[in-house]
Amino acid sequence: MSRAPEVLRPGAPWEKTGNASWTQCGHCANWFPVGGELLARPQVKLHCPTCHTEFLAADAARLIKAG
Amino acid sequence: MHAITALQYALEKQGLRPIVYVTQPRLADGRISKMPVVTNLTASRALVARALGINDHRSAAAIYAGRTAAPVAPVVTTTAPVQEIVIKGDEVDLTALPALTQHVGDPGPYLTAAHATTYDPETGVDNTAIQRCWIKSKRRMTYYPYPASHNNRNMRKFWAKGDDCPVVFWIGHHPAVLMGTQAKLGYPQSHWSACGGVIGEPLRLVRSVTFGDKIMVPADAEIVIEGTVPRDVLEADGPFGEYTGYSGPQVAAPVCDVACITMRRDAIYHDYGSGLTDMLVPDNMAMEGKVYSIAKAVAPALSNVYVPAQGRRFHAYLQFNNPGPGEARDAMTAALAYRRLKLAVAVDDDIDIFDDNEVLFALATRVQWSRDSFTLDGLSGSMLDPSTPMGAKTHSKMAVDATLPLPPSPGAPRPVPPRSAVPSDALEAAAKLISGVNTQGWPTL
Numbered sequence: 001m002s003r004a005p006e007v008l009r010p011g012a013p014w015e016k017t018g019n020a021s022w023t024q025c026g027h028c029a030n031w032f033p034v035g036g037e038l039l040a041r042p043q044v045k046l047h048c049p050t051c052h053t054e055f056l057a058a059d060a061a062r063l064i065k066a067g
Numbered sequence: 068m069h070a071i072t073a074l075q076y077a078l079e080k081q082g083l084r085p086i087v088y089v090t091q092p093r094l095a096d097g098r099i100s101k102m103p104v105v106t107n108l109t110a111s112r113a114l115v116a117r118a119l120g121i122n123d124h125r126s127a128a129a130i131y132a133g134r135t136a137a138p139v140a141p142v143v144t145t146t147a148p149v150q151e152i153v154i155k156g157d158e159v160d161l162t163a164l165p166a167l168t169q170h171v172g173d174p175g176p177y178l179t180a181a182h183a184t185t186y187d188p189e190t191g192v193d194n195t196a197i198q199r200c201w202i203k204s205k206r207r208m209t210y211y212p213y214p215a216s217h218n219n220r221n222m223r224k225f226w227a228k229g230d231d232c233p234v235v236f237w238i239g240h241h242p243a244v245l246m247g248t249q250a251k252l253g254y255p256q257s258h259w260s261a262c263g264g265v266i267g268e269p270l271r272l273v274r275s276v277t278f279g280d281k282i283m284v285p286a287d288a289e290i291v292i293e294g295t296v297p298r299d300v301l302e303a304d305g306p307f308g309e310y311t312g313y314s315g316p317q318v319a320a321p322v323c324d325v326a327c328i329t330m331r332r333d334a335i336y337h338d339y340g341s342g343l344t345d346m347l348v349p350d351n352m353a354m355e356g357k358v359y360s361i362a363k364a365v366a367p368a369l370s371n372v373y374v375p376a377q378g379r380r381f382h383a384y385l386q387f388n389n390p391g392p393g394e395a396r397d398a399m400t401a402a403l404a405y406r407r408l409k410l411a412v413a414v415d416d417d418i419d420i421f422d423d424n425e426v427l428f429a430l431a432t433r434v435q436w437s438r439d440s441f442t443l444d445g446l447s448g449s450m451l452d453p454s455t456p457m458g459a460k461t462h463s464k465m466a467v468d469a470t471l472p473l474p475p476s477p478g479a480p481r482p483v484p485p486r487s488a489v490p491s492d493a494l495e496a497a498a499k500l501i502s503g504v505n506t507q508g509w510p511t512l
Contacts, residue, residue: 010457017457020316032172033306033316037214044319047303049174054303067458 005063019066026061027053039065068095072169075107075340084110084344092165092336095176095202100165106338109242110345115352118242119265124352125421128372131265131356132363135250139263139270147273147286149237154328155276160205161325164290165336170308176202177307179346180337181236181292182248183212184282185221188228192255193282194218195248197339200236200323201304209304210234210296211320217254222296222321232296233278234323239289239337242349244270249353251406259283276327289334294325310350311379311451312342347376358383358402366390366398373420380407381452384420387413390470399466400443407449409464415471417486429469433483439468 010017020033025048032049034057045054057063071089078084087107092100109115116124119131154160166176178200186193194217200208212219218234225232247262247270262270272283277293284291304320339346351374359372368390374383385398395413402411412426414433419425434440448455448462455462471481489497 008457013456016454019453019455019457019459033314035305035316035318038303038317038319041301041319044301045303046317047174049172049306049317052174 003062005065007065008067010067017066021066022062022064023057023060024062025051025053026055026059027051029061036066039063068093068168069170071104071106071167071338072340072343075110075343075345078107079110079343084114086110086114089165092167094162094165095168096162100163100336102163102165102334102336104165104167104336104338105239106167106340107343107345108337109245109349110340110343112348112352115242115246115348119246120243120267125371125373127352128355128359131246131353132360134264134267135247135261135356136360137264138260139266139268141259141263141272141283142269143280143283144271144273144286147271147284148331149284149286149288149291150273150276150329151332152330152334153276154330155326159325159328161202161208161292161328162205164202166202167338169341170314172306172314173308174201174305177341178202178208178236178238178292179339179341180238180245182238182245183210183218184235184237184284185212185218185232186282187221187255188224188230190255191281193257193259194221194252194255195258197248199304199307199341201307201320203302203322206294206325208323208325209302209320210323211304211318217252220254225296226298229298231298232321233282234294234296235275235278235282235284236292236323237284237288237290238292239335240285240287241266244285246349246353249350251353251357276329289337290328290330292323292325293327293329294323296321296323308341309451310342310346311449311453313451313453315451344376347379351376351380354380354383354405354408358385358405358408361405362398362402365401366394368394369398370416371420372402374408375423377423378410380449382410382412383408384426385411385413386416386418386420387470388416389473390415392473395468395470396441396466399468403443403446403464403466406447407452409448409452409462411464411466413466413468413470418469426469430467433469433471434467441466 028051030050089104092104112124183198184195222232243266247265250261271286273286275282301319305317306314309315354374355372370388371386399411414429444463445461
């Protein structure tokens with residue numbers, strides 16, 4: 001991965017935070033949402049829905065994790 | 068590639084919900100398929116009610132609850148239209164099915180109306196649910212049984228024993244049978260009898276080619292796909308446009324290695340428009356039956372339930388006929404315990420729950436928010452709800468009592484002003500007056 005995962009943290013209970021994690025494909029630069037359960041399995045390759053490149057989360061161009 | 072789903076969106080935008088039948092659909096690789104596609108089969112409540120033999124869709128909740136409570140056992144046959152053509156082994160080609168790529172962000176064509184049937188290895192009892200499959204190659208597709216689903220539980224039991232999980236997917240049937248499979252049942256409990264209850268006759272089953280009587284399939288389905296889910300194999304699946312109207316994230320999903328496809332000679336491929344009324348209406352109407360039965364158990368004055376498609380699967384309107392003290396709140400509390408539901412609104416029977424204008428009228432004029440609403444936190448719900456707080460595993464739900472106060476004594480009027488109205492004969496005369504008039508071009512907003 002070109003940079004470490006960026007981790008979003010919940011704020012105060014009355015603040016909206018969102019809940020989606022996103023990753024960016026290193027091949028075509030497309031962003032797509034990924035679930036926490038998938039990210040918890042680092043051996044399962046992500047699949048870019050645009051260019052169909054498969055890559056490990058550790059090799060993503062960018063990864064923004066929710067929580 | 069997205070043409071058929073786009074057509075559904077364009078129709079829905081205009082408030083039109085016809086069945087869409089495409090005789091020469093284009094496959095993902097550009098070839099023209101000889102197999103037609105039907106979609107929007109269940110986009111209309113009126114059509115679904117007609118398929119169920121119900122005169123008025125407004126009465127579906129009580130009728131569906133009654134039918135699923137009176138199951139009819141299936142019958143086994145050896146003559147099955149769905150097995151007129153049998154394709155096995157290397158001849159199998161999933162990519163020849165006219166599966167649609169529906170939404171921006173979907174990685175490829177998905178089976179959206181595939182009814183996955185597995186069985187509990189301990190009891191042998193089968194379970195059926197619509198679960199999506201992304202076609203990845205001629206013989207492999209992902210298979211995503213939602214973690215809380217009964218099929219997922221069956222699969223995990225096979226895997227725990229060290230075995231692969233047998234599964235069949237059947238596509239296409241009479242819409243009433245499709246409604247029967249939406250029945251919300253306990254575990255382990257077969258959907259075949261529930262289907263029989265919904266259609267009012269035994270469902271015809273036949274042994275699957277690969278698994279024999281271990282997994283039966285509907286004899287009158289259009290297409291059956293048989294295969295195994297190899298133990299502990301997970302691949303990326305999604306993103307996928309979901310019922311919420313948002314794209315669900317990519318997940319780690321099991322896969323299915325396909326051994327056999329059977330079909331009718333003139334098979335029609337059935338697609339559900341995910342997130343469109345086509346998929347929301349049948350599930351929501353089944354939800355109405357379930358919510359009706361669980362809320363009616365604590366509130367006999369409950370007269371009807373509506374789960375509107377514009378609330379996805381999160382909202383329910385509950386209608387009452389003279390509810391007693393606490394009864395509307397009891398009913399809403401029971402209803403909110405049901406899965407994805409996160410808003411329950413209680414109204415009286417002078418409010419048409421199938422008309423949002425009427426429900427908004429009740430909310431505007433019969434509710435003091437601090438007095439008439441309450442929230443319940445920490446209940447189960449849908450993890451696909453985009454508003455779920457980061458890291459949360461449960462949800463916050465709300466009930467709003469928009470019923471009128473009770474009369475102070477029997478025969479007395481309710482202690483609120485009466486609704487404004489014009490005499491019914493004057494209203495009828497006015498309707499007649501405008502019935503023959505060309506209103507094209509008149510302002511509607």
